[in-house]
Amino acid sequence: MIQTENLTKRFGSTLAVKGLNLSIEQGEVFGFLGPNGAGKTTTVRMLASLISPTQGRAVVNGFEVGRQDDQIRRSVGVLTETPGLYDNLSAEYNLRIFAELYEVRDPAGQVEKYLRMLGLWERRFEPTATFSKGMKQKLAIARALLHEPKVLFLDEPTAALDPESARLVRDFISELRREGRTIFLCTHNLDEADRLCDRIAVFKTRLLVVDTPERLRQQMFGRKVVFHLRNLDEAMLSKVSELPFVSEARMVDGRLLVTLDDPEKRNPEIVRQLVMEGAEIQFVGELRYSLEEVYLRLVRNDGAPAT
Amino acid sequence: MNKVRTIIRKEWAEVFRNRMVLFSVAFLPLLMAAIPLAIIFASRGSMTTDQYGEMPAQVETFCPAELSGGDCFQVYMVSQFMLMFMILPLAIPSTISAYSVIGEKTSRTLEPLLATPITTLELLAGKSLAALLPAIAATYISFGIFSLGAWIMIPNPAVFAAMMDARWLIAVFLVGPLLSLVSVNVSIMISSRVTDPRAAEQLTALLVVPLLAVFFGQFAGLFVINRELILYGALFLLLIDAILIFLSTQIFQRETILTRWK
Structure with a gap:
């Protein structure tokens, strides 16, 4: 058109x-x-x-x-x-x-x-x-x-x-x-x-x-999943970080933030691993970046790949 | 042509809500008709036949031989003020154009208008005619009121005929519209540079200055406006109009209006 x-x-x-x-x-x-x-x-x-x-x-x-x-x-x-x-x-x-x-x-x-x-x-x-x-x-x-x-x-x-x-x-x-x-x-x-x-x-x-807005989010930030645990510790973080499909795992405000490609497929494995480590999982959710964050990163970097 | 009509109707619906425009279109013609009528009224029987020989030489050019000195003076005085009828075709279009063109600029209505399939020529024609037609109509009506009043007030048909000399008919019916066209085009060009309707109106009002110079020149006896002079004037205005129309169509371009008319 x-x-x-x-x-x-x-x-x-x-x-x-x-x-x-x-x-x-x-x-x-x-x-x-x-x-x-x-x-x-x-x-x-x-x-x-x-x-x-x-x-x-x-x-x-x-x-x-x-x-x-x-x-x-x-x-x-x-x-x-x-x-x-x-x-x-x-x-x-x-x-x-x-x-x-x-x-x-x-x-x-x-x-x-x-x-x-x-x-x-x-x-x-x-x-x-x-x-x-x-x-x-x-x-x-x-x-x-x-x-x-x-x-x-x-x-x-x-x-x-x-x-x-x-x-x-x-x-x-x-x-x-x-x-x-x-x-x-x-x-x-x-x-x-x-x-x-x-x-x-x-x-x-x-x-x-x-x-599409969704693909831009993925391109800019990847997909991130947040695990809310009652008893998160360094050992659990280390176990999750070692999983081959996890790009990055961090502790943020007492929550576990995991960056990965295919959460729908990989989340059950992470949950299983955490439970085996004795984690009490309260809930799991995807961290969704706003389009504003995508936009600001693009405009500030003048379209250069995200850093 | 339909789009030109739509623009004219739109312009009139808008500008005639403005009191300033209404005043100039309604009041000025009445004033211009009243001044020469007042002169006729005031100069009735003011001179006798034997005073004819003491009058300035240029007065004779206005008078047929059969008129008395008093009649001749009356014709002379009224003829001096006939030029004032030319103020109407200059002043009215500038008032309308100033509001219609700058009004579009300040209310940012030009862009939606330019986004329609109207051509630049149609838009310009609509805007010009919307200013031109009331001015011409007001001039003719004003002259009509004067003619009717003069016909009623002047008992001697020879005096009336001398006042309605062909030169003034040419001036009102030919020079008037040509002057209006000058005024419209100058208004449009000024409007492309200023943002305040009053500023445009004041600048366009300067067009009256040459007319006043002619008026006072004749009054002072420097020259006499005869039929030939008016016809040459009409030809000159025709040339000026052609140049101004060309220039205003060059200025009134979509891109120029959108990107430079701030």
């Missing part, structure tokens, strides 16, 4: 995006993470045919950026960083303008459909200046969907929203995914990316890494 080859953008002497290669499938929710000024918005603008690449190629929904810009704009929806609504105009009129500009066949019907879907129908005649941030964001999402685009670019869709509004927007994104739309999600909210995205890319002028 979205392919880029060596996509590059320069503003004068400033390199904003360097040689981006991506391939995003239809129906995929693709998270695009990176620090401020990393070039995320510039990338979205290039893919939405708002600005042209300096070098490289991008194909969105079968249309080539720079050559078929009109077709691209007709087939993608863009939620910009700020809602960008006409505050003096009503919610209904805000959407009506865009339905006409997108040449939607039944503008009134589409406007009604999305206003109802996002719970704004009752307030359709009120100026958007009176709306809360969450309502404005919902209206901006509705605007991006009026022409039923197959590809959606969402730039920070839950930024500055209260938890309830953010959840509403996230639920709506999940709903869009079920409809089979391809979603390119720029976000700083790593928990959101973890929950919503099939794959994520960490980007800082260039692509640092791209994979």
Whole structure:
């Protein structure tokens, strides 16, 4: 659905995006993470045919950026960083303008459909200046969907929203995914990316890494299992460390932390070994690193392998 | 064309909620019509026929031979103020454009607009026409009010005919729209550099300065605006408009707007 080859953008002497290669499938929710000024918005603008690449190629929904810009704009929806609504105009009129500009066949019907879907129908005649941030964001999402685009670019869709509004927007994104739309999600909210995205890319002028959140965790930290024991001692630690499939075993805050490749297969052996050493096991669990830890390690190391 | 219409409607729905814009579109035309009408009213019967010979030489150029000295003075005075009708096509578009273009910048509504399949030309045409049409309409209405008032107040049809000389009809109906176009294009160009609608409005208001120079030049007797001068003026404005339209379309590019209009 979205392919880029060596996509590059320069503003004068400033390199904003360097040689981006991506391939995003239809129906995929693709998270695009990176620090401020990393070039995320510039990338979205290039893919939405708002600005042209300096070098490289991008194909969105079968249309080539720079050559078929009109077709691209007709087939993608863009939620910009700020809602960008006409505050003096009503919610209904805000959407009506865009339905006409997108040449939607039944503008009134589409406007009604999305206003109802996002719970704004009752307030359709009120100026958007009176709306809360969450309502404005919902209206901006509705605007991006009026022409039923197959590809959606969402730039920070839950930024500055209260938890309830953010959840509403996230639920709506999940709903869009079920409809089979391809979603390119720029976000700083790593928990959101973890929950919503099939794959994520960490980007800082260039692509640092791209994979599923789970595989990134494994690549960065390996898999770790925590054993809570009532009577952990050095002998038990030493026995577990000697097991050939254990990469590392440590005592942390009275718990045994074991790094290994295949916990599902190896955990019973470790438990058996510990019991033989007289351990009283209270519980066993996998230590799950947050995507934030993965992200921070990647960005701080500039994409270099974890240390 | 539909998209141009949508932009025009959107612009009007937005800018006419602004009191400053409403004031300039509604009040200025009335003021411009009232000034020459007040002159007509005040100069009724103020001079007698034998005073004709004491008038400045340029007054004669305004008067057909059959008019009396008093009538001629009246025609002269009103003709001086006819130039003021040219303020409307300059001032109104700058007020509207300043709010419509910079308003989009400050409320960050341009990016969603540019993400639609609208072409840059359609967007520019919509914005320009949204500023141009009210200005032209206001100028014509203002001139219409003046004409009606003058027709009622002036008993002598020869005086009325002298006031409605072809040069002023050319000025109002041809030079007016051309001046509006200058104002719109200059506003758009200024808007690309400033972030405050008031700053844009004030800078665009400087366009009135050459017009005032012409007004005072004629009033001081340095030259007389005749039909030829107005036609040359119209041709000059046509050339200026062509250059300005080219320049504003060069400035009003998607990428420039998104990346440099801060």
